[in-house]
Amino acid sequence: xxxxxxxxxxxxxxECTICLEPFKxxxxxxxxxxxxxxxxxxxxxxxxxxKFPCPTCRTETVLPAGGVAGLKNNFFVLSxxxxxxxxxxxxxxxxxxxxxxxxxxxxxxxxCVVCAEFLCKNCTRVHRxxxxxxxxxxxxxxxxxxxxxxxxxxxxxxxPKHKYEKLKFYCETCQHPICRDCTVLQHKDHKYVLLTDVxxxxxxxxxxxxxxxxPKIEEYRDVAGVINEKQVELNTxxxxxxDDIDAAAKxxxxxxxxxxxxxxxxxxxxxxxxxxxRSKQLSATADSVESTLGCLSSTVDFSQxxxxxxxxxxxxxxxSDVTARLESLLKGPTPDIPDDISYVRxxxxxxxxxxxxxxxxxxxxxxxxxxxxRTTMMFxxxxxxxxxxxxxxxxxxxxxxxxxxxxxxxxxxxxxSDWRRLGAALxxxxxxxxSIQARYSNAIQRTCKVMTxxxxxxxxxxxxxxxxxxxxxxxxxxxxxxxxxxxxxxDFIKEMPEVEVEPEASVDDQGVTTWSVQLPxxxxxxxxxxxxxxxxxxxxxxxYRTVNPSDYWPENEDWELIGPLIHIxxxxxxxxxxxxxxxxxxxxxxxxxxxxxxxxVKAAQVVAGNITLHPADITPTHVxxxxxxxxxxxxxxxxxxxxxxxRRGLLTLFKASMxxxxxxxxxxxxxxxxxxxxxLQEYMSQLDPKFYWWDSITCQGLRPHQIYCLQATxxxxxxxxxxxxxxxxxxxxDTLDCNRxxxxxxxxxxxxxxxxxxxxxxxxxxxxxDTNVVCSCKRRLYGGAAAGQxxxxxxxxxxxxxIKEKVSVYWKDLAFFLGFRRPDIDAIQYKPTNxxxxxxxxxxxxxxxxxxxxxxxxQKLLRALTEAGLQDIVDxxxxxxx
Numbered sequence: 096x097x098x099x100x101x102x103x104x105x106x107x108x109x110e111c112t113i114c115l116e117p118f119k120x121x122x123x124x125x126x127x128x129x130x131x132x133x134x135x136x137x138x139x140x141x142x143x144x145x146k147f148p149c150p151t152c153r154t155e156t157v158l159p160a161g162g163v164a165g166l167k168n169n170f171f172v173l174s175x176x177x178x179x180x181x182x183x184x185x186x187x188x189x190x191x192x193x194x195x196x197x198x199x200x201x202x203x204x205x206x207c208v209v210c211a212e213f214l215c216k217n218c219t220r221v222h223r224x225x226x227x228x229x230x231x232x233x234x235x236x237x238x239x240x241x242x243x244x245x246x247x248x249x250x251x252x253x254x255p256k257h258k259y260e261k262l263k264f265y266c267e268t269c270q271h272p273i274c275r276d277c278t279v280l281q282h283k284d285h286k287y288v289l290l291t292d293v294x295x296x297x298x299x300x301x302x303x304x305x306x307x308x309x310p311k312i313e314e315y316r317d318v319a320g321v322i323n324e325k326q327v328e329l330n331t332x333x334x335x336x337x338d339d340i341d342a343a344a345k346x347x348x349x350x351x352x353x354x355x356x357x358x359x360x361x362x363x364x365x366x367x368x369x370x371x372x373r374s375k376q377l378s379a380t381a382d383s384v385e386s387t388l389g390c391l392s393s394t395v396d397f398s399q400x401x402x403x404x405x406x407x408x409x410x411x412x413x414x415s416d417v418t419a420r421l422e423s424l425l426k427g428p429t430p431d432i433p434d435d436i437s438y439v440r441x442x443x444x445x446x447x448x449x450x451x452x453x454x455x456x457x458x459x460x461x462x463x464x465x466x467x468x469r470t471t472m473m474f475x476x477x478x479x480x481x482x483x484x485x486x487x488x489x490x491x492x493x494x495x496x497x498x499x500x501x502x503x504x505x506x507x508x509x510x511x512s513d514w515r516r517l518g519a520a521l522x523x524x525x526x527x528x529x530s531i532q533a534r535y536s537n538a539i540q541r542t543c544k545v546m547t548x549x550x551x552x553x554x555x556x557x558x559x560x561x562x563x564x565x566x567x568x569x570x571x572x573x574x575x576x577x578x579x580x581x582x583x584x585x586d587f588i589k590e591m592p593e594v595e596v597e598p599e600a601s602v603d604d605q606g607v608t609t610w611s612v613q614l615p616x617x618x619x620x621x622x623x624x625x626x627x628x629x630x631x632x633x634x635x636x637x638x639y640r641t642v643n644p645s646d647y648w649p650e651n652e653d654w655e656l657i658g659p660l661i662h663i664x665x666x667x668x669x670x671x672x673x674x675x676x677x678x679x680x681x682x683x684x685x686x687x688x689x690x691x692x693x694x695x696v697k698a699a700q701v702v703a704g705n706i707t708l709h710p711a712d713i714t715p716t717h718v719x720x721x722x723x724x725x726x727x728x729x730x731x732x733x734x735x736x737x738x739x740x741x742r743r744g745l746l747t748l749f750k751a752s753m754x755x756x757x758x759x760x761x762x763x764x765x766x767x768x769x770x771x772x773x774x775l776q777e778y779m780s781q782l783d784p785k786f787y788w789w790d791s792i793t794c795q796g797l798r799p800h801q802i803y804c805l806q807a808t809x810x811x812x813x814x815x816x817x818x819x820x821x822x823x824x825x826x827x828x829d830t831l832d833c834n835r836x837x838x839x840x841x842x843x844x845x846x847x848x849x850x851x852x853x854x855x856x857x858x859x860x861x862x863x864x865d866t867n868v869v870c871s872c873k874r875r876l877y878g879g880a881a882a883g884q885x886x887x888x889x890x891x892x893x894x895x896x897x898i899k900e901k902v903s904v905y906w907k908d909l910a911f912f913l914g915f916r917r918p919d920i921d922a923i924q925y926k927p928t929n930x931x932x933x934x935x936x937x938x939x940x941x942x943x944x945x946x947x948x949x950x951x952x953x954q955k956l957l958r959a960l961t962e963a964g965l966q967d968i969v970d971x972x973x974x975x976x977x
Contacts, residue, residue: 109172113138113150121169125416126154126390127397129172135163152390167271167416170252171401171409193236197222206239208232251290251408256281262408265290270415272408294407297414301402304421308395309572314429315388319512321432322381323538326374329437333370337363339441366439373436380430391424498586499550499557505579507543513571514542520567521549555632556617558587559672562721581693585712588630588674588719591619597904597931598622598637599924609640621676624769624904627661628676628717635673636666641770645832647727649704654697655737656831657681658718658730659768665722676717679730680766680829682741682796683715695736701727737799743767744794744827746859746870749779749786749839750966756846757815758876760855761786761839764803765830767793774833776964787966794859794870797827802862803869805840811850811877816843824862846877853877875970891953892944894972898960899936901968906936912959913943 111118113134120132128151130138139147139158146157159165193203195215203213207222209231214222222228251261254274262272268285278287344359398417401409510517518528523545531548535541553560561584568576598612614620614635621628622637629637641659648660658679667673677698683691697708698720708731711720718730732740745767751759761779765771772791779786797803804824807817818841819825825838846853852875859870902909910920923942929935944951960969 121172122166123169124156127394129169171405205233265411319384325437332439336441394420498583502583507539510542512538518545558584594620596620611638626678630674638664643833645834654731655734657732660729662726673722675722677730680742682743695733699729699731700725742797744797745791747791748789750789751784751786760842763839764827771830788964789966792872806858808856810854811852812846815845895940899933902936904932908963910939912962
């Protein structure tokens with residue numbers, strides 16, 4: 096606590112602003128400014144009798160009957176000064192080197208609280224024996240620091256009228272502290288109470304007044320900012336008008352040079368007069384605002400220090416003055432700045448006469464607006480360009496973005512005069528701030544420069560350091576600017592170049608697939624297949640796997656999953672910020688996500704069965720949050736909002752093998768996630784007959800719990816079965832739980848015997864809205880010559896490149912159905928020459944051809960592709976008339 100006071104109380108607060116020295120007999124005025132008694136007597140002597148203006152704020156003060164001596168003593172400043180001085184003496188040198196204040200020879204190891212003296216061992220013994228000091232409180236030097244605040248808070252000053260009597264009562268009639276003798280003498284008929292009985296309510300009243308003063312300060316700050324803006328705008332417009340006058344005059348001088356020059360001078364004098372009058376008006380208003388703002392700020396500052404650090408007596412001693420001062424300042428009206436005060440322009444017109452030239456006049460009676468941000472944007476973009484040029488090793492992917500420009504522009508315009516406080520909060524060295532102040536005269540430019548310096552020297556760079564900026568603005572009581580920073584955070588991540596990575600997949604004995612990838616360094620990465628993203632300032636190893644919600648997600652009445660539940664591990668050090676981009680299934684094509692607030696969307700973290708919600712920002716594809724310890728993550732939405740939020744889904748098609756020119760097709764409406772498609776693949780492959788994955792078509796704007804109809808038509812055949820058929824349908828629901836079996840549309844298609852092509856056309860639409868098609872597709876079930884006509888070894892090899900490009904990460908599934916065992920697959924995967932999945936796939940196909948020889952036929956390859964769930968590749972090969 097002592098250290099806290101020492102750090103919060105500046106030297107100026109304990110010094111007289113007249114003599115610039117520590118207070119001597121400090122007297123407090125009704126405006127709450129404090130001065131030495133002697134300084135005030137000299138000052139009042141020059142002002143006359145009766146009343147005098149405060150030397151700081153010029154507020155008129157009426158002298159009491161006793162003159163300056165009759166003003167209240169500022170006991171709070173005196174006790175605070177003693178505390179700070181004692182603390183300085185303790186922290187400025189080691190305890191072992193503090194000399195005894197009595198003998199001044201030995202090292203002090205005790206401290207007398209009453210005498211405020213350091214004592215050595217011998218002097219302490221004597222101090223405790225003397226009759227006058229034996230009852231004094233003596234502590235060790237090490238304990239003194241803990242007692243500094245106790246003395247300030249509990250000790251009471253003595254009455255100036257009755258020696259040795261403590262001021263422990265409060266006269267409610269006179270509204271100031273009194274002693275015991277005062278209660279029976281000067282205040283015997285007055286109403287008084289113990290000071291400790293009323294101090295709590297008084298503190299609360301002062302705090303209430305302080306709460307109402309905060310908005311008033313902000314209001315005056317805003318007005319001060321408007322005045323500054325208007326002055327800049329006036330100067331800019333005045334300069335432009337003068338330039339316009341010069342341009343017009345130059346043309347007219349060719350005809351009547353003498354008359355034109357006289358008119359030019361006349362107009363510029365008129366312009367100067369208008370500008371001067373407006374500037375004078377703005378300056379006078381600015382002086383009034385600055386004076387009132389200074390008075391209000393100093394009053395609030397003093398009151399806060401009294402409430403937070405003053406003793407009970409100090410609070411009661413200044414209570415009436417504080418409340419009276421705050422009420423008088425808060426009643427004052429806020430200056431009104433005319434909107435058209437900065438409007439001035441040159442109205443050009445030509446009217447040549449014999450003895451007079453007229454080519455325009457000064458117009459200053461209409462309102463016009465010019466966006467300050469337009470000018471500021473030019474400065475910020477220039478500052479960013481210079482900043483980037485100063486970093487020759489800057490990568491092209493790290494060049495300035497519009498998010499940076501908008502952030503600098505908006506904050507520079509909004510913060511203005513708070514630029515130095517912002518710089519200090521961002522830990523920019525004081526000499527650098529002084530240099531910025533000397534170089535730039537405009538507060539907006541200074542703020543922009545402070546932000547640029549911070550961006551260049553941040554711990555981790557943007558967007559990660561923007562979270563630090565949010566904390567700084569909150570501490571500065573500028574929560575009104577947080578939306579600007581949060582928007583920049585989201586926009587910066589959106590504008591970052593996206594690098595798609597292909598993680599390595601490994602399957603354990605239980606069949607669980609885990610993905611792993613080494614991210615090389617700073618950047619934004621999105622994983623194929625799962626769409627999980629990471630924004631990192633450094634290299635990091637990312638390992639993840641999706642888990643089934645029914646196994647890990649606790650029941651929750653308020654929040655609903657809107658994305659897969661993912662087990663995520665990152666090996667970054669503590670303190671290194673890594674942003675997670677969690678995929679979600681919401682369809683925000685009709686709205687950019689701004690309709691969903693940070694209260695609606697969260698990032699849920701599941702630890703030991705408990706859900707922790709973290710702040711998150713939402714984009715059309717991801718929910719952005721900061722990674723923390725604990726591995727299970729998911730995107731969640733408030734259930735009330737989830738009822739009306741549209742989804743991104745898939746119409747996933749499965750088909751069985753064609754028998755006797757007939758084929759069965761099943762269609763599922765599912766969430767747009769890889770896991771549900773894979774789960775359906777496994778389930779459909781166990782049916783009899785076996786169904787193979789055929790295709791997945793994106794569906795936008797799916798409504799939860801809406802009934803959807805599937806309209807099917809056939810070309811080259813007939814639709815023998817459609818269950819359910821329109822107007823019947825299936826209800827769409829989120830399919831994030833892979834343990835459930837979801838209903839499907841079932842169709843049976845019969846090919847005409849003479850038809851060479853069989854095509855299925857599908858349209859998905861909400862029940863009763865057949866014109867509102869959310870998904871449509873045309874897929875060929877049969878076409879071209881029968882597969883397997885080419886059987887030679889050379890012919891099958893011709894298709895390896897096409898299959899490699901199409902199969903990619905599913906090469907292991909194909910290898911399994913081609914007869915490869917796990918050791919063979921691992922050997923191919925970890926061969927140094929195989930750089931990615933495509934290399935592995937080609938290596939596996941070549942190994943299969945070498946092993947099987949003539950038995951490596953196109954029929955067996957097509958059968959393996961079908962069994963691996965890669966029916967779409969089979970269809971494409973058929974369409975190529977292989």
